[in-house]
Amino acid sequence: MKLILKRLLLALPNLVGVIVVTFVLTRALPGDPAAYFAGAAATPEAVAQVRTQLGLDRPMFEQFLSYVSDLAKGDWGVSLATGQSVISELKGRLPASLELTLFGLVLAVSVAVPLGVLAATRPNSAWDHGVRALTTAGVSLPTFFTGLLLVYVFYYKLGWAPSPSGRIDAFVSSPPTVTGFYIIDSLIAGDFTALWASIKQLILPAGTLALFVLAPLARMTRASMLGVLSSDFIRTARASGLTPMTVLYTYALRNALLPVLTTLGMVFSFLLGSNVLVEKVFAWPGIGSFAIESLVASDYAPVQGFVLSMALLYVLLNLLIDLAYTWLDPRIALEG
Amino acid sequence: MDMKHFKYVLKENPVTGFAFVLFGLFVLLAIFGPLIAPFDPLDSNAGEPLTPPSAQNWFGTDSFGRDIFSRVIIATRLDFGIALSAVLISFIIGSSIGCAAGFWGGWLDRVSSRVADTIMAFPLFVLAMGIVAALGNTVGNVIYATAIINLPFYMRVARAEANVRRNAGFIEAARLAGNHDVRILAVHIFPNILPPMMVQVSLNMGWAILNAAGLSFIGLGVRPPEAEWGIMVAEGATYIISGEWWVALFPGAVLMLAVFCFNLMGDGLRDLIDPRRRT
Numbered sequence: 059m060k061l062i063l064k065r066l067l068l069a070l071p072n073l074v075g076v077i078v079v080t081f082v083l084t085r086a087l088p089g090d091p092a093a094y095f096a097g098a099a100a101t102p103e104a105v106a107q108v109r110t111q112l113g114l115d116r117p118m119f120e121q122f123l124s125y126v127s128d129l130a131k132g133d134w135g136v137s138l139a140t141g142q143s144v145i146s147e148l149k150g151r152l153p154a155s156l157e158l159t160l161f162g163l164v165l166a167v168s169v170a171v172p173l174g175v176l177a178a179t180r181p182n183s184a185w186d187h188g189v190r191a192l193t194t195a196g197v198s199l200p201t202f203f204t205g206l207l208l209v210y211v212f213y214y215k216l217g218w219a220p221s222p223s224g225r226i227d228a229f230v231s232s233p234p235t236v237t238g239f240y241i242i243d244s245l246i247a248g249d250f251t252a253l254w255a256s257i258k259q260l261i262l263p264a265g266t267l268a269l270f271v272l273a274p275l276a277r278m279t280r281a282s283m284l285g286v287l288s289s290d291f292i293r294t295a296r297a298s299g300l301t302p303m304t305v306l307y308t309y310a311l312r313n314a315l316l317p318v319l320t321t322l323g324m325v326f327s328f329l330l331g332s333n334v335l336v337e338k339v340f341a342w343p344g345i346g347s348f349a350i351e352s353l354v355a356s357d358y359a360p361v362q363g364f365v366l367s368m369a370l371l372y373v374l375l376n377l378l379i380d381l382a383y384t385w386l387d388p389r390i391a392l393e394g
Numbered sequence: 395m396d397m398k399h400f401k402y403v404l405k406e407n408p409v410t411g412f413a414f415v416l417f418g419l420f421v422l423l424a425i426f427g428p429l430i431a432p433f434d435p436l437d438s439n440a441g442e443p444l445t446p447p448s449a450q451n452w453f454g455t456d457s458f459g460r461d462i463f464s465r466v467i468i469a470t471r472l473d474f475g476i477a478l479s480a481v482l483i484s485f486i487i488g489s490s491i492g493c494a495a496g497f498w499g500g501w502l503d504r505v506s507s508r509v510a511d512t513i514m515a516f517p518l519f520v521l522a523m524g525i526v527a528a529l530g531n532t533v534g535n536v537i538y539a540t541a542i543i544n545l546p547f548y549m550r551v552a553r554a555e556a557n558v559r560r561n562a563g564f565i566e567a568a569r570l571a572g573n574h575d576v577r578i579l580a581v582h583i584f585p586n587i588l589p590p591m592m593v594q595v596s597l598n599m600g601w602a603i604l605n606a607a608g609l610s611f612i613g614l615g616v617r618p619p620e621a622e623w624g625i626m627v628a629e630g631a632t633y634i635i636s637g638e639w640w641v642a643l644f645p646g647a648v649l650m651l652a653v654f655c656f657n658l659m660g661d662g663l664r665d666l667i668d669p670r671r672r673t
C-alpha cells in the first residue's frame with residue numbers, strides 16, 4: 059500500500075510538467091491567442107470578450123492557476139466547429155481510440171513475444187536475422203503508409219476487409235453504449251452480428267499499429283530471453299531433466315517477460331502517436347481524427363484538449379505499468 | 395575504429411554496407427535532384443492526370459498530371475533538410491546540456507533531467523502536433539517541434555556518457571595540466587562521447603523523417619503544391635480505394651526506404667562501436 063502511494067507520488071511531477079507544458083502551449087499561439095480562440099470571423103468585441111473570459115489580461119501566474127482550476131472543473135473550452143464543450147467531445151470519442159489502441163497492443167504482443175522467443179532460442183540463425191529484418195522494417199514503415207497499403211491489398215484487391223470508414227459497417231447498427239467499446243458492448247448485448255462487424259473493422263487499423271510497435275517488443279523479448287536462458291537456474295532446470303518446453307515457457311519466459319513490461323511505456327508512446335495517423339487513414343471516429351479536423355479548421359481548443367488528454371492518458375498508463383511491475387517483481391518492494 | 399574492425403563488422407552484417415550505399419544515393423539525390431528529375435515537380439502537363447507508370451512517367455502521374463517520379467526525387471532535399479536541421483538542433487543543444495549536466499551535476503543536472511522527463515511524459519508525436527499547432531503551421535516550426543521531441547534522447551545519452559568519464563584518469567590528468575572545466579568538456583569529454591552520439595543521430599534521422607512526414611500527412615508544416623513525401627502520400631490516400639495505387643505507393647515506399655536506411659545504419663554503427671549492445 060505504501061509502495062503504491064510512493065508510485066503515485068512519483069507520477070506527480072510528470073503530471074505537473076504536462077499541465078505546465080500544455081499551459082505554455084495555449085499561451086504560445088502566435089499573435090493574439092484571444093483572436094485565435096474567438097475564431098476567424100469574430101468581431102473585435104467578441105475577441106475582447108474572449109480575452110477577459112480567458113483572463114489574458116491578468117498576470118501569468120494567476121492565469122496558470124485559473125487554467126488549472128478550469129481543467130479540474132472539466133472546463134476545457136468549446137469546440138467552434140461543433141459548438142460542444144471540448145471535454146464532452148473528447149469523452150464521446152475516447153472509447154473508439156482506446157479500443158483501437160488496446161486491440162493493436164494485444165495483437166502486437168501476441169505476435170512479438172513468440173517472434174522474440176523464436177529468435178532467442180536460435181541466435182544468429184536465419185530465423186534470428188529474419189525477425190530482426192521484419193522488426194526493423196516494421197519500425198521503418200510510416201504507419202499512414204502501411205495503413206494505405208493494407209487497405210489497397212485487403213479491401214480493393216482481395217475484398218476481404220470492409221471499407222476503411224469507421225468503427226462498424228454502415229448497414230449494421232452499433233450496439234447500445236455501455237462501455238463505448240464496441241466489442242464489449244456487443245458482447246453484453248449478445249449481438250454477434252455487431253461483434254463480428256466491429257472486429258472486421260478493427261483488424262486492419264489495429265494491425266497497422268501493431269506492425270509499428272513489433273520492433274521494441276520483439277527485440278526486448280529476444281534480449282531478455284537470451285539473458286535468462288544463459289542463467290544458472292535454467293541450467294539447473296535442464297540438468298534436472300525437465301522437458302525443453304517446460305524450461306522454455308514455465309521457467310524462462312515468465313522471467314524474461316518482466317523487462318518486456320518496461321518497454322511498454324515506449325510502446326504506448328508509439329501507439330498513441332501513430333494512432334492519430336491511423337485514425338485519419340481509416341476514418342476512425344476517435345479523438346485523433348477529431349484533433350486533425352479541428353487543426354484543419356484552425357479550431358485550437360480541441361487540439362489543446364487532445365494533447366492534454368493524450369498526455370494524461372500516457373501518464374496514467376505509465377503509472378499502471380509501474381504498478382504492475384512492482385506487483386510482479388517483489389524485489390522492487392524490498393528495495394523500497 | 396580501425397579499418398580491419400570496420401571490414402569485419404561489414405562482413406558479419408552485409409546489410410550495414412547496403413545501408414551506407416543507400417544513404418550515399420539519397421544524399422546524391424538530395425544534392426543533384428533538380429538536375430536528374432525529368433520534369434518540373436509543379437508542371438501539371440507532364441502527362442494525362444492519373445496515368446499509371448509508363449515509359450514517359452516512371453512512377454505515373456497524380457491527379458493534376460504532375461510527374462510523380464520527379465516529385466519524389468525533388469522531395470528528397472526537403473525531407474532530408476527538415477530531418478537534418480531538426481537532428482542537428484537537438485544534437486547540439488542536447489549534447490551540450492547533457493554533457494554539462496553529467497560533468498557538473500548539481501542544479502543544472504536536476505533541472506535538465508526534469509525537462510527531459512517532462513518532454514518524455516508526452517506521447518512524442520502528439521507533443522509535436524501540439525507544438526506545431528501552437529507555434530503556427532510552418533516548416534520551421536515542424537523542424538523545431540521535431541528537435542524538441544528528440545532532445546531528451548541526446549540529453550540522456552550525453553549525460554550518462556559524460557558522467558561515467560568525469561572522474562576518469564585522463565580527465566584528472568587534463569585537470570592537473572591546468573585545463574579549466576569548459577575546455578576539458580569541449581576537448582576531452584565531448585570527442586569521447588561522439589561515437590555513441592552518432593548512433594543516436596543515425597537512429598534519430600529516420601525517426602525525424604517519419605515524424606516530419608507524419609505531420610505533413612495530417613496537414614501540418616509543408617503545404618501543397620510543394621513536393622514532400624508525406625504530403626504526396628496524403629494526396630494519394632484518396633485514390634487508394636479507387637485503385638490508383640501509384641500516387642501513394644511510390645512516395646511512401648521511398649520514405650520507408652529512407653527510414654529503413656537510417657535505422658540499419660544506426661544498428662550497424664552500434665555494432666561497430668559496441669557489439670555487446672546488439673539486440
